Amino acid sequence: MDAHVSPSRVAGRARAPPSKSYTHRAILAAGYGAGTTVTDPLDSADPRATGRAVEAFGGEVAWVGGSDTEGDDDGGASAVEVEGFAGRPNTPDDVIDCANSGTTMRLVTAAAGLTDGLAVLTGDESLRSRPQGPLLDAVAGLGGRAESTRRNGQAPLVVGDAMAGGTVAIPGDVSSQFVTALLMAGAVTDEGIEVDLETELKSAPYVEITREVLADFGVYTERTETGFRVPGGQTYEADEYAVPGDFSSMSYLLAAGAVAVAEAESVVVEGARPSAQGDSAIVGVLDRMGADIDWDEGAGEITVRGGDLSGVEVDVGDTPDLLPTIAVLGAVADGETRIVNAEHVRYKETDRVAAMAESLEAMGAEVTETQDSLTVHGGDSDLVGATVHGRGDHRLVMALTVAGLVADGETTVTGAEHVDVSFPGFFATMGELGADVSVE
Numbered sequence: 001m002d003a004h005v006s007p008s009r010v011a012g013r014a015r016a017p018p019s020k021s022y023t024h025r026a027i028l029a030a031g032y033g034a035g036t037t038v039t040d041p042l043d044s045a046d047p048r049a050t051g052r053a054v055e056a057f058g059g060e061v062a063w064v065g066g067s068d069t070e071g072d073d074d075g076g077a078s079a080v081e082v083e084g085f086a087g088r089p090n091t092p093d094d095v096i097d098c099a100n101s102g103t104t105m106r107l108v109t110a111a112a113g114l115t116d117g118l119a120v121l122t123g124d125e126s127l128r129s130r131p132q133g134p135l136l137d138a139v140a141g142l143g144g145r146a147e148s149t150r151r152n153g154q155a156p157l158v159v160g161d162a163m164a165g166g167t168v169a170i171p172g173d174v175s176s177q178f179v180t181a182l183l184m185a186g187a188v189t190d191e192g193i194e195v196d197l198e199t200e201l202k203s204a205p206y207v208e209i210t211r212e213v214l215a216d217f218g219v220y221t222e223r224t225e226t227g228f229r230v231p232g233g234q235t236y237e238a239d240e241y242a243v244p245g246d247f248s249s250m251s252y253l254l255a256a257g258a259v260a261v262a263e264a265e266s267v268v269v270e271g272a273r274p275s276a277q278g279d280s281a282i283v284g285v286l287d288r289m290g291a292d293i294d295w296d297e298g299a300g301e302i303t304v305r306g307g308d309l310s311g312v313e314v315d316v317g318d319t320p321d322l323l324p325t326i327a328v329l330g331a332v333a334d335g336e337t338r339i340v341n342a343e344h345v346r347y348k349e350t351d352r353v354a355a356m357a358e359s360l361e362a363m364g365a366e367v368t369e370t371q372d373s374l375t376v377h378g379g380d381s382d383l384v385g386a387t388v389h390g391r392g393d394h395r396l397v398m399a400l401t402v403a404g405l406v407a408d409g410e411t412t413v414t415g416a417e418h419v420d421v422s423f424p425g426f427f428a429t430m431g432e433l434g435a436d437v438s439v440e
């Protein structure tokens with residue numbers, strides 16, 4: 001499917017979907033426990049994959065309700081009722097398909113390390129090209145078995161043999177999801193798990209999201225001088241868990257409001273309550289760039305009224321998922337926007353540093369790419385409509401759609417259906433805000 005975007009102005013109120021990161025964790029934590037109702041879950045392809053994994057491990061997962069209680073009426077489930085496998089997972093009867101979801105594959109790899117038998121994990125072509133090696137080494141170091149079938153550190157994976165726990169060293173600069181996975185699994189081991197970081201932790205706020213969710217399920221974790229520790233023998237327990245709104249998804253709506261708000265109007269994004277999400281940094285980035293933006297944390301509402309944007313330097317070490325959004329903002333802003341500390345952004349659904357450089361160049365922007373940075377020289381020339389490729393990556397599709405709002409002529413974004421990974425109602429929401437976008 002392609003999205004066709006024509007220059008247009010936006011205004012009005014919108015609600016971003018619930019957090020993908022919190023939903024994954026809540027569903028798996030519920031699986032490690034006995035039973036939990038997860039309310040306002042993100043009902044999209046990635047959390048659904050985590051739900052299927054919990055079922056494969058012996059849990060029961062029911063997505064119930066026809067529209068969100070939060071009122072965005074996107075047709076998604078309003079709750080997930082999980083009956084857990086309570087402690088160590090059972091050996092699955094079949095292969096687990098993690099589809100396009102890195103979070104699912106990492107979190108499920110450590111869980112699979114706890115099974116008595118072996119689990120086989122696979123995913124789509126993108127997921128089968130992403131790095132898993134350090135996590136496989138960790139599971140093996142903790143007494144389990146963990147192998148890449150192609151012996152290249154990538155899925156398909158074979159994992160199991162009842163990992164016991166203990167202490168393990170792991171690099172911090174590939175994926176924080178390795179740490180999340182080990183903390184979640186470690187709580188139900190006998191010995192617990194201590195993770196020593198060999199290099200500085202990238203995407204660190206995601207581990208804090210994990211620790212917040214685990215605490216809400218009664219599971220204790222702690223930071224150590226060199227990493228994190230979770231004692232073993234713990235029980236996951238929560239009757240109900242409510243998922244907050246997703247700041248990565250909000251970033252597209254806020255960026256649209258910053259670059260394309262209608263005269264004397266505003267874009268108000270609802271559901272923006274403070275949480276451990278590092279991607280709430282988008283509010284500060286927009287503010288630094290000169291957007292007229294205000295976050296009423298009590299009301300959970302962010303209001304943007306456009307602004308004359310100028311380039312800034314942004315370190316995305318903690319916030320890799322914001323890179324596509326910030327690159328688009330940089331292409332519209334005057335002057336130079338330098339996105340630094342970005343090497344780990346190359347290990348996502350696609351290499352997002354290269355992909356954004358290529359797409360923005362195709363739209364007439366001047367960009368400079370290094371291994372760990374992307375500089376966008378905005379303002380000199382206006383963006384022009386072009387056909388740009390979503391590369392099967394939801395975040396590229398959404399960010400490039402925002403760019404299309406202010407490009408001269410029509411922009412076509414291919415692979416538009418991939419928004420179903422994290423924001424299934426994205427195009428409907430953009431249309432309701434006034435964006436001239438059609439999907440066919």
Ligand SMILES: O=C(O)C1=C[C@@H](OP(=O)(O)O)[C@@H](O)[C@H](O)C1
Binds near residue numbers: 022103320344
């Ligand atoms: O744990 C999570 O929920 C996530 C962690 C981040 O990945 P890395 O830790 O691999 O950078 C982020 O990019 C991803 O979208 C979600």
Ligand SMILES: C=C(OP(=O)(O)O)C(=O)O
Binds near residue numbers: 100103104348422
């Ligand atoms: C990288 C992402 O997710 P995951 O790692 O779960 O595929 C993302 O949502 O941008």
